[in-house]
Amino acid sequence: MSQPSYVIGHQQPDTDTIISAVAYARLKQAQGEDAAPARAGAINPETQFVLDRWEVEKPALLEDAAGERLALVDHNEHSQTVSGAREAEITDIVDHHRIGDVETSSPIFFRNEPVGSTATILTRLYDEADVEIDAQTAGLLLSGLLSDTVVLRSPTTTDTDRTVAERLADIADVDYETYGKELLQQKSKLGEKEPRE
Amino acid sequence: MSQPSYVIGHQQPDTDTIISAVAYARLKQAQGEDAAPARAGAINPETQFVLDRWEVEKPALLEDAAGERLALVDHNEHSQTVSGAREAEITDIVDHHRIGDVETSSPIFFRNEPVGSTATILTRLYDEADVEIDAQTAGLLLSGLLSDTVVLRSPTTTDTDRTVAERLADIADVDYETYGKELLQQKSKLGEKEPRE
Ligand SMILES: [Mn+2]
Ligand SMILES: [Mn+2]
Ligand SMILES: [Mn+2]
Ligand SMILES: [Mn+2]
Numbered sequence: 400m401s402q403p404s405y406v407i408g409h410q411q412p413d414t415d416t417i418i419s420a421v422a423y424a425r426l427k428q429a430q431g432e433d434a435a436p437a438r439a440g441a442i443n444p445e446t447q448f449v450l451d452r453w454e455v456e457k458p459a460l461l462e463d464a465a466g467e468r469l470a471l472v473d474h475n476e477h478s479q480t481v482s483g484a485r486e487a488e489i490t491d492i493v494d495h496h497r498i499g500d501v502e503t504s505s506p507i508f509f510r511n512e513p514v515g516s517t518a519t520i521l522t523r524l525y526d527e528a529d530v531e532i533d534a535q536t537a538g539l540l541l542s543g544l545l546s547d548t549v550v551l552r553s554p555t556t557t558d559t560d561r562t563v564a565e566r567l568a569d570i571a572d573v574d575y576e577t578y579g580k581e582l583l584q585q586k587s588k589l590g591e592k593e594p595r596e
Numbered sequence: 597m598s599q600p601s602y603v604i605g606h607q608q609p610d611t612d613t614i615i616s617a618v619a620y621a622r623l624k625q626a627q628g629e630d631a632a633p634a635r636a637g638a639i640n641p642e643t644q645f646v647l648d649r650w651e652v653e654k655p656a657l658l659e660d661a662a663g664e665r666l667a668l669v670d671h672n673e674h675s676q677t678v679s680g681a682r683e684a685e686i687t688d689i690v691d692h693h694r695i696g697d698v699e700t701s702s703p704i705f706f707r708n709e710p711v712g713s714t715a716t717i718l719t720r721l722y723d724e725a726d727v728e729i730d731a732q733t734a735g736l737l738l739s740g741l742l743s744d745t746v747v748l749r750s751p752t753t754t755d756t757d758r759t760v761a762e763r764l765a766d767i768a769d770v771d772y773e774t775y776g777k778e779l780l781q782q783k784s785k786l787g788e789k790e791p792r793e
Contacts, residue, residue: 495703496703497699497702497703497704498689498706499699500699502694502697503694504694505694506694507695507710508708509708509709510708511703511705512705527724
């Protein structure tokens, strides 16, 4: 088996970035790949709330990615990548932003869609791979989706996001409006205290 | 409805590029989009054979893409795009090559997979959109796949390509080994005569 890969989101990670790292690493593991979630910065209070709520460990901090194999989630430009990414091998990208400046020397898996969150795309990737989404993973994915779309109220929200949110809420066994309100309250606490590290 | 878009492959078009432009434009049309296939250069003899065999018109030549909306297929770097592409709006990319230097200002649909042909990915996109592949479209897609993979013998050939080829051959009602041999014979004629224009 080849070198393990880190699944990692952007610097100054938000909830969608962190839960996408966890959920995509799990999907890769389910497909027999040796992948681990990582993060490029401190966890913010909203994300800490999500990790506590779903009882998930925060991904390990990756300080320097030089020489590593990286799957990028929730971003695709070098100004936002973990330090050392230019000296890393990028193996996959899953994102929902503009197309940035990441180039590769070989063909890779790159999935970018104009939807409200990376979590939305990851839900589809689970389905395509026929991998079951457990309640905990659904809770994480739902959190990324609701955080990025401000509980489906942002202008970036698509019908796909709405359908996926309902399905994830079902699996996670929460009411997404109620849970979303809780999440937003955490968001408004951002800046009140230093990010935990 | 917004401005119509051109679906276009790389300069010095090969069979996978031309049939991908046709097949992706058809898929977009089936989804209610106003899309037309185009090409960035002369049709080579192998591709002309394919168009004749499946009774399909060659896409119109697009000389200057400035100001147009473009869906790029079978490439994703500016050195290979139609002239004027830097002044065009790129709306989607479907490809199977290394990640190149195309950047966008907004999120777009970008699907790149390390498989043998763009045709392979397009077949999947038809399935995901639940759009039926008719015999003619299957014949085109199969031609792109067999051309790029040298009838499933190139080192870039994946299991997905093999599965997709069998399915497309079924729909197109051809034996892919026999048809592939015919295709390869056209390929060996490349260079014997000037590309038709
Ligand atoms: Mn983000
Ligand atoms: Mn996001
Ligand atoms: Mn090509
Ligand atoms: Mn190709």
